[in-house]
Amino acid sequence: MANGATVYADNLYTAEGNSIIRYTDALQGGSGSTVWAEGLTDELISITSDGNIYGLSKDGRLITYFKGEKKSEFDLSVTPEDDSYIWTTTDNPFTYFVRPAGGKVMILDKESGQLKTTYDISATSGVKNVFVSEGGIIWTLSNDLKIYKLEP
DSSP states (O other): OOSEEEEETTEEEEEETTEEEEETTGGGTOOOEEEEEOOOOSOEEEEEESSSEEEEETTSEEEEEETTEEEEEEEOSOOOOTTOEEEOOTTOSEEEEEETTTTEEEEEETTTOOEEEEEEOTTTTOEEEEEEEGGGEEEEEETTSOEEEEOO
16 A cells, blocks of 8 residues: 655656555556665655655655665654645755644755745644645645635
């Protein structure tokens, strides 16, 4: 069972056990899969991609993989909840760490892992989903289906 999934260049990547699996041309109907990275010592609960694969470990580390190898890792000093996830895009210098149950969106620098800012929206009914549009505008959908716009 996959712990996280992301799409990059028509390929689907999933975190499964101690491996990352690539499903080649999945968006074009391809069904072939290969092990992209194996022997991972980190239990990943979420992954995202911009060419690199970024993994959020169960113990709160942001790990960057490139061509199947670990490139870097940063301790976020935060333990993710079971529903926490990360998200990024190709042209964005940040990774977004979302803690739905805690109502937090944390913005992290991709290169240094440094926390840039945290948005606390715990006064809402909780975070259901997050999307980042051009200009770094963060759109959150709350559990009660209200939309919030957070501008940097």
